[in-house]
Amino acid sequence: DTEVTQTPKHLVMGMTNKKSLKCEQHMGHRAMYWYKQKAKKPPELMFVYSYEKLSINESVPSRFSPECPNSSLLNLHLHALQPEDSALYLCASSPKGGTSGGYEQYFGPGTRLTVT
Amino acid sequence: AQSVSQHNHHVILSEAASLELGCNYSYGGTVNLFWYVQYPGQHLQLLLKYFSGDPLVKGIKGFEAEFIKSKFSFNLRKPSVQWSDTAEYFCAAVPFYGNNRLAFGKGNQVVVIP
Numbered sequence: 001d002t003e004v005t006q007t008p009k010h011l012v013m014g015m016t017n018k019k020s021l022k023c024e025q026h027m028g029h030r031a032m033y034w035y036k037q038k039a040k041k042p043p044e045l046m047f048v049y050s051y052e053k054l055s056i057n058e059s060v061p062s063r064f065s066p067e068c069p070n071s072s073l074l075n076l077h078l079h080a081l082q083p084e085d086s087a088l089y090l091c092a093s094s095p096k097g098g099t100s101g102g103y104e105q106y107f108g109p110g111t112r113l114t115v116t
Numbered sequence: 117a118q119s120v121s122q123h124n125h126h127v128i129l130s131e132a133a134s135l136e137l138g139c140n141y142s143y144g145g146t147v148n149l150f151w152y153v154q155y156p157g158q159h160l161q162l163l164l165k166y167f168s169g170d171p172l173v174k175g176i177k178g179f180e181a182e183f184i185k186s187k188f189s190f191n192l193r194k195p196s197v198q199w200s201d202t203a204e205y206f207c208a209a210v211p212f213y214g215n216n217r218l219a220f221g222k223g224n225q226v227v228v229i230p
Contacts (some may be wrong), residue, residue, distance in 0.1 A: 040225060045218070049219070107152075110159055
């Protein structure tokens with residue numbers, strides 16, 4: 001089963017709200033990712049967790065805060081977002097982390113975020 | 117860092133026509149290569165991948181891709197498209213050794229007219 005699940009599917013939030021996105025995989029993968037995708041554009045990498053440790057932060061503003069509580073779960077905490085943060089937020093996972101690169105990534109369906 | 121380029125961002129063709137999408141990558145070392153597809157309103161799905169071995173790889177839904185090392189290319193093909201192949205197609209590359217940073221091309225928007 002190559003399934004990555006994400007909740008919620010849709011989220012509308014005001015600029016002063018705090019919300020969280022959740023991602024889950026049960027494939028035993030040890031690397032997990034957050035991406036941001038605008039319409040008709042490729043995904044942009046935000047964060048990489050490798051063996052539950054943050055390994056890459058692509059200079060993402062601090063209003064986005066990732067968390068990896070265990071090897072199956074990945075959260076993205078949102079606070080004081082801007083309208084330009086509206087996008088599809090994708091979670092992905094791949095079998096290995098660290099420098100064991102080269103593996104394919106499996107993507108979840110995403111959370112469609114609208115900031116008002 | 118590796119980079120991926122895709123040509124002809126918008127492709128419009130009729131059903132039963134053949135499709136070829138170009139992908140070139142730039143990286144000094146060994147890379148693994150992928151094609152992902154995103155159907156309207158759906159999530160990214162892996163179409164096919166190349167790690168090593170036979171440079172002609174077959175994926176799902178009748179797609180295939182050919183790795184040509186000398187040209188740094190990994191072009192996607194389908195002999196006869198269907199209306200349901202209307203989608204965005206992304207080529208991607210990741211270093212064989214190193215981090216898991218997947219580099220995407222800008223994508224090809226393919227529209228198949230019935």
